[in-house]
Amino acid sequence: MKIEPAAGVDNSKTLWDLSGEGQAELIKNLASRNPESDKLITLLSTKYLKAGEKSSFDFTSKNIQMIFSIKKNRDFLKIKGDNAPYTSADRIEYIQFSLLIPDSIPLKFVKWNKFVTEYGSADVAEMTLNQSLEATAGTGLSTGTTSEKTEGSSKTTVSGGATPYVSAKGTITKNEAQKIKYRYVALNGKMQEKRIDIEQEGMREIDLTGNIAADLTMKFEEMPQALFKISNYKTAAGNYNTADKLKADLYSVMVPDMQIYPDLISAKLKYSYAYRHVKKGAKTFYEWDDTVEYFNGTNIEKDIVIFNRKDFIPAFYNISKKGEDQIPSNDRTRLILQSTIVAGDLYELVFESYDSAQVFKNWLLKFIPTRNGDPIKIGDNFQLLLRKKDSPDVKVTQRMFAGYGDDLQALPFYR
Known part of the structure; x- marks a missing residue:
């Protein structure tokens, strides 16, 4: 049996969906409004939707x-x-x-x-057997009399007879052809x-x-699952951005309700x-x-x-402690996000793919913080926390994260 996930419907358009003239006009318009190169680069890769439309993601x-x-x-x-x-x-x-x-x-x-x-x-087969029969018959009957007379004597000669005959010829064949x-x-x-x-x-x-x-x-x-898409990791020059430059988008997808399936x-x-x-x-x-x-x-x-x-669980990833992928995700040592707007709002930091989670981990190890020892904030809206079972959440600094080394890895979120 072959199993494939149903593809999500993405109604968005990018710059590259436009014609050449349209691309040039949009770039000109964006550049006039956003002279900073970093923001311009981000806008050039932005996806756009028509009014009233939204992307749909269904993993069920x-x-x-x-x-x-x-x-x-x-x-x-x-x-x-x-x-x-x-x-x-x-x-x-x-x-x-x-x-x-x-x-x-x-x-x-x-x-x-x-x-x-x-x-x-x-x-399948082709076989030939022909059948036919031909016959003829006749009696062959014929008669005749001849008389001779000479001086002083006479002689009579009679000739005649019947000869029946039968003749037959033929071949026997039977025809069967099937394909x-x-x-x-x-x-x-x-x-x-x-x-x-x-x-x-x-x-x-x-x-x-x-x-x-x-x-x-x-x-x-189905049940909803919150995912994060984090972007803007690097500057135009290829250097890692500071934490405040990152952009974190929170969106929801529908996934199978894992708890009710064997x-x-x-x-x-x-x-x-x-x-x-x-x-x-x-x-x-x-x-x-x-x-x-x-x-x-x-x-x-x-x-x-x-x-x-x-076959039916989505391949989502979070950053958790090495070796804990065989236990439920809410029992692991892992990174989560806290809203800086509403302090009580906490979110599992779940990525849609392994690559997305790995890119975020690499950034955590390599970016240069504005001040050493400061807690890491992702963009303007989220604070990075480390959660351990039966322990209070802790704000994460770069030094703290680096101290874990390879103990924190991108692991499957569902088991």
């Missing part, structure tokens, strides 16, 4: 491709037993299967993109929130062994089938002369795993 949908493989036991000698021989003339003629999500799992199907099975090109070319089997299917159903019925001489691929979108129960999410696969067994007539390719019997299997069930936890 998963696009999955499920492959259902159908096969049969081809060890014909082993399964013969007391029955007529099993051969390649036997085939799976019908199959129906369902995938059901338990009601206890808040997960549902929301979209069915496509499902398909394909039978490719194959020349399979580009045959596709149509599928029937339906989708509900908690189940999908697929039904497949084979055509003449089509064995339903093979793969069925279904592309689906599934939706998890580490393994399973679904129930139920299937039924009809197996066409040829008792007599397997030596010919056409099926109308077959003597057959059917074996049916109904409502056979098995549990299959559709998601491991790592």
Whole structure:
């Protein structure tokens, strides 16, 4: 099974989405309002939205491709037993299967993109046997009399007879030619929130062994998660900016509600089938002369795993103590942010990617503070704190952070 996250929709535009004339006009306009090079560089990379629009970020949908493989036991000698021989003339003629999500799992199907099975090109057989017969017959009957007379005597001669005949010629042939070319089997299917159903019925001489691929979108129960995007780490000259020059943007995304999902999410696969067994007539390719019997299997069930936890948790990161990635994030030693506007507002410092978290850590180690020993403030609105379990939060200085060395690392936020 292939699993992909559903892509977020980003409605924003940047300078580089404009035409050449538009780019030149926007740069001219921004430069006239912002003569400072640092601010101008930041504005050139800014994303813009139309009035009333906003970027949407949704990590609760998963696009999955499920492959259902159908096969049969081809060890014909082993399964013969007391029955007529099993051969390649036997085939799976019908199959129906369902995938059901338990009601206890808040997960549902929301979209069915496509499902398909394909039978490719194959020349099965070409055999020729011609049959014809031609015959003729006749009696061959003929008669005649001849008389002769001489002086003093006479002589009579009679000739005639009948000769029947019969002749026959012919050849015996029987013509059978069969080819399979580009045959596709149509599928029937339906989708509900908690189940999908697929039904497949084979055509003449089509064995339903093979793969069925279904592309689906599934939706998890959601909860909001706050993330930070920190930017403006360097000046135009390539030097690290001081903490007050940084820009910290707080935004929210929707993620699966981790607390209500088990580490393994399973679904129930139920299937039924009809197996066409040829008792007599397997030596010919056409099926109308077959003597057959059917074996049916109904409502056979098995549990299959559709998601491991790592398949549906977002790959977010925070900066935590080395070795603590196996414990819940709220029990770790980690960096958090406090609002400088509303002192009681505290936020987990969570980044959308490993690279974003690592860039912030590198800046903490390399920037030059305005005054040594000052607590680090991120831009105008946030104070950097270090939180330990069962201990009060502590304001972070660069010297304090450097003292931890490699003990503080970018680690996955969810476990």
